Amino acid sequence: MSQDDMHRMAFREEAGELLGELEASLLALEDQPDDQDLINRVFRAMHTIKGSGAMFGFDDIAAFTHEVETVFDKVRNGLFPVCKDLLDLTLAARDHILLLLEDADSAEDPDAAIQTEGRRILEGLRRLSPDSPVPQAQALPSEPDVERGYVTYRIRFRPGPGFYATGNNPLNFLEDVSELGTTRIFLHTEDVPCLEDIDPEICHAWWDIILGTHKSYSLVQDVFSFVEDDCELSIEQIDAADAADAAPPKKLGEILVDRGDLAPDDLALALSAQKRLGVVLADSGLVPKPRVEAALVEQQTVRDMRKVREPAVETTSSLRVAAEKLDELVDLVGELVIVQSQIKQAVLERGDPMLKSLSEHLERLSDDLRDSTLGIRMLPIGATFSRFRRLVRDLSAELGKEIDLTTSGEETEMDKTVIERLGDPLVHLLRNSIDHGVERPDERRAAGKPPRGVVSLSAEHSGGAVVIRIVDDGRGLDPVAIRAKAVERGLMSPDVESSDKEIYNLIFLPGFSTAKAITNVSGRGVGMDVVKRAIESLRGAVEIDSEPGRGTAITVRLPLTLAIIDGLQVQTGQEFYVAPLSIVEECVDLPRDEAGEGDRIINLRGEIVPYIRLRDFFSISGVPPAVEQVVISSVEGARVGIVVDRVIGEHQTVIKSLGRIYRDVEGLSGATIKGDGTMALILDLPGLLRASAEQGN
Amino acid sequence: MSKTIMTVDDSASVRQMVAFTLKKEGYDVIEASDGKDALGKLKGAVHMVVTDLNMPNMDGIELIKNIRAQAAYKFIPIVMLTTESQATKKQEGKTAGATGWIVKPFTPEQLLGVVKKVLR
Numbered sequence: 159m160s161q162d163d164m165h166r167m168a169f170r171e172e173a174g175e176l177l178g179e180l181e182a183s184l185l186a187l188e189d190q191p192d193d194q195d196l197i198n199r200v201f202r203a204m205h206t207i208k209g210s211g212a213m214f215g216f217d218d219i220a221a222f223t224h225e226v227e228t229v230f231d232k233v234r235n236g237l238f239p240v241c242k243d244l245l246d247l248t249l250a251a252r253d254h255i256l257l258l259l260e261d262a263d264s265a266e267d268p269d270a271a272i273q274t275e276g277r278r279i280l281e282g283l284r285r286l287s288p289d290s291p292v293p294q295a296q297a298l299p300s301e302p303d304v305e306r307g308y309v310t311y312r313i314r315f316r317p318g319p320g321f322y323a324t325g326n327n328p329l330n331f332l333e334d335v336s337e338l339g340t341t342r343i344f345l346h347t348e349d350v351p352c353l354e355d356i357d358p359e360i361c362h363a364w365w366d367i368i369l370g371t372h373k374s375y376s377l378v379q380d381v382f383s384f385v386e387d388d389c390e391l392s393i394e395q396i397d398a399a400d401a402a403d404a405a406p407p408k409k410l411g412e413i414l415v416d417r418g419d420l421a422p423d424d425l426a427l428a429l430s431a432q433k434r435l436g437v438v439l440a441d442s443g444l445v446p447k448p449r450v451e452a453a454l455v456e457q458q459t460v461r462d463m464r465k466v467r468e469p470a471v472e473t474t475s476s477l478r479v480a481a482e483k484l485d486e487l488v489d490l491v492g493e494l495v496i497v498q499s500q501i502k503q504a505v506l507e508r509g510d511p512m513l514k515s516l517s518e519h520l521e522r523l524s525d526d527l528r529d530s531t532l533g534i535r536m537l538p539i540g541a542t543f544s545r546f547r548r549l550v551r552d553l554s555a556e557l558g559k560e561i562d563l564t565t566s567g568e569e570t571e572m573d574k575t576v577i578e579r580l581g582d583p584l585v586h587l588l589r590n591s592i593d594h595g596v597e598r599p600d601e602r603r604a605a606g607k608p609p610r611g612v613v614s615l616s617a618e619h620s621g622g623a624v625v626i627r628i629v630d631d632g633r634g635l636d637p638v639a640i641r642a643k644a645v646e647r648g649l650m651s652p653d654v655e656s657s658d659k660e661i662y663n664l665i666f667l668p669g670f671s672t673a674k675a676i677t678n679v680s681g682r683g684v685g686m687d688v689v690k691r692a693i694e695s696l697r698g699a700v701e702i703d704s705e706p707g708r709g710t711a712i713t714v715r716l717p718l719t720l721a722i723i724d725g726l727q728v729q730t731g732q733e734f735y736v737a738p739l740s741i742v743e744e745c746v747d748l749p750r751d752e753a754g755e756g757d758r759i760i761n762l763r764g765e766i767v768p769y770i771r772l773r774d775f776f777s778i779s780g781v782p783p784a785v786e787q788v789v790i791s792s793v794e795g796a797r798v799g800i801v802v803d804r805v806i807g808e809h810q811t812v813i814k815s816l817g818r819i820y821r822d823v824e825g826l827s828g829a830t831i832k833g834d835g836t837m838a839l840i841l842d843l844p845g846l847l848r849a850s851a852e853q854g855n
Numbered sequence: 856m857s858k859t860i861m862t863v864d865d866s867a868s869v870r871q872m873v874a875f876t877l878k879k880e881g882y883d884v885i886e887a888s889d890g891k892d893a894l895g896k897l898k899g900a901v902h903m904v905v906t907d908l909n910m911p912n913m914d915g916i917e918l919i920k921n922i923r924a925q926a927a928y929k930f931i932p933i934v935m936l937t938t939e940s941q942a943t944k945k946q947e948g949k950t951a952g953a954t955g956w957i958v959k960p961f962t963p964e965q966l967l968g969v970v971k972k973v974l975r
Binding site: 322323324325326327330333334383384387388562610 | 857881923929930931932933949952953954955956972973975
């Protein structure tokens with residue numbers, strides 16, 4: 159529940175009580191119509207409902223109650239007496255407010271019947287009260303924010319010399335404009351003087367902004383309302399939806415003349431040179447080069463915006479579909495992708511150029527289909543983030559800490575299933591940051607830090623993965639303490655040299671905890687290994703970094719989707735396997751002299767890399783080929799080689815889960831169907847590594 | 856780290872509303888009842904000032920000039936609360952160095968809109 163909801167809830171309760179009191183007072187008034195105290199009580203109840211209602215967004219209630227309150231203000235001032243009609247109407251008004259209160263949370267507009275009833279009550283009240291003031295045209299500025307056609311504006315924004323002196327920051331305005339629609343911003347630095355002449359209290363740079371938006375001219379103007387007098391500002395409409403068909407996009411010369419950067423005569427002269435206009439103008443010095451570039455940006459932007467304009471208008475409608483239907487669709491698309499790759503393989507063998515081009519076409523289509531189908535399952539992670547606000551607030555209060563949670567990247571989209579299964583691990587990580595990471599205010603002050611700690615939660619796309627980071631500015635991890643604990647628990651031997659990072663990673667081991675006191679928040683030492691396993695089951699990875707006294711950063715890397723991965727297909731014996739391409743670094747031959755029983759280590763350009771032989775691990779019989787190949791992959795921050803007979807190549811892998819019986823097989827995470835219809839097993843490299851290490855021991 | 860905003864107004868109720876709204880949004884708030892009080896309390900980290908114009912002892916315009924005269928606060932956002940009829944006052948305030956203004960009466964949303972516009 160958000161802060162806002164909490165306030166609304168509190169208001170609801172308060173209003174409910176007030177309405178109860180109101181009813182009682184009104185009924186009492188019926189018997190003692192002259193009781194000034196009762197009249198005051200009615201007035202105060204109305205007044206509070208109105209005031210708090212407006213505060214918490216119950217605008218309907220505030221507006222309605224305002225009018226009833228006005229009438230009672232008059233009664234209070236003795237302008238007219240309490241009568242039965244007034245009481246009837248006020249009781250009706252009280253019921254009406256209750257209705258509005260109940261109605262306020264439904265997304266739809268208030269019921270037409272309710273609205274009519276409200277108007278009837280107000281009409282009645284107005285008729286009752288003498289010399290009713292002209293119903294104060296509560297000109298709550300009606301939003302002129304009418305959605306209009308898609309319009310492109312050119313904004314030239316040039317802060318004046320007094321700009322900074324008013325405490326304004328030009329970048330804020332650029333950001334605000336960007337929020338109105340699609341922008342291209344072009345920075346002009348040509349008027350910035352040399353360093354020795356610079357007055358740092360004056361803004362020398364200026365901007366050309368091309369804005370494509372549905373918003374009205376006045377809204378664009380509003381952005382700059384505070385600084386209208388402190389800057390040179392021009393906002394011109396340069397393209398509109400209806401102009402798109404009529405006129406071709408403007409040519410560079412026209413744009414420059416439009417902007418006042420070039421005289422029409424000079425344009426004619428330059429055009430006669432029969433070269434690219436931009437080059438001519440810049441070379442001849444008629445127009446400074448940056449301005450030509452800015453105009454070119456505008457030209458390109460108008461073209462781009464015309465392209466996006468059509469679909470942009472229609473994006474408002476949405477459709478609710480049952481999740482199973484989607485899963486079924488994803489499944490079908492998966493099958494389609496498999497059939498498509500079978501066709502591709504068959505066509506390749508046949509070598510018919512026409513079939514080949516058809517098959518390529520099919521591949522493109524099925525790729526697009528796959529992407530958009532998976533896209534439907536994508537949800538922004540923001541909803542999950544907002545859940546955590548409450549958690550942080552409650553937990554920090556419980557622990558006597560002051561912590562702000564900042565979030566970013568809420569719009570980052572991920573597969574619905576991933577988001578759902580990510581909730582618990584993230585909660586655990588956050589709890590850890592709050593409980594172990596951020597210190598109490600007094601400790602923080604003693605360490606010279608602001609008493610309020612900050613935990614930041616961010617998500618962003620990075621390649622085919624989503625990276626979620628939880629960063630706190632707390633005390634950081636103590637490598638010495640962790641090491642001591644690990645030795646004490648027998649998790650590492652005391653004489654092993656290891657880097658801080660390796661030591662930090664020990665906290666992910668089962669049964670590890672350094673907390674001095676066990677709180678009921680975290681610290682039973684069952685957390686981090688569970689977190690790690692949960693994230694790995696989503697084919698993700700978790701990494702930890704820390705600086706003592708400065709804070710800890712935990713990075714969780716997750717695949718965008720669980721249904722389809724890019725894989726590398728390999729063969730050992732008669733069996734085919736697929737390794738997730740995301741963790742494959744390179745493939746090399748296993749040098750024959752290193753292939754002996756020996757130490758299972760290869761020398762990769764001077765680096766020692768241990769390897770696992772798939773043939774041994776899965777006990778595959780038969781004779782290995784003369785030269786085996788090694789897939790070098792990075793697992794949990796370390797490089798490991800997987801020795802196979804043969805690397806086949808990239809394979810678009812639709813993941814099928816293994817049946818229940820096989821679910822616990824170590825080293826495998828699923829299966830897929832290959833181009834020729836046969837099956838390949840998907841390798842779970844972290845699991846394989848663990849299992850192999852156990853066997854080794 | 857949360858930012859600190861000073862609200863200056865001789866009307867306790869306006870001050871209370873501003874402080875409530877801003878605190879709810881996570882800002883730290885310092886309250887002052889007039890320009891003189893405000894100048895006395897202006898020290899350390901103050902990231903923004905929201906001030907009324909008509910006040911006893913020292914009015915808003917004078918306060919803005921005094922704040923701008925201190926190097927530490929020369930460029931912080933200062934937002935003034937004006938009424939519709941005070942067009943000349945508004946101009947005076949801008950000249951004194953006000954960043955922007957909010958027209959009374961205003962809602963918490965409008966207040967936050969302006970705060971977020973000038974303080975980031």
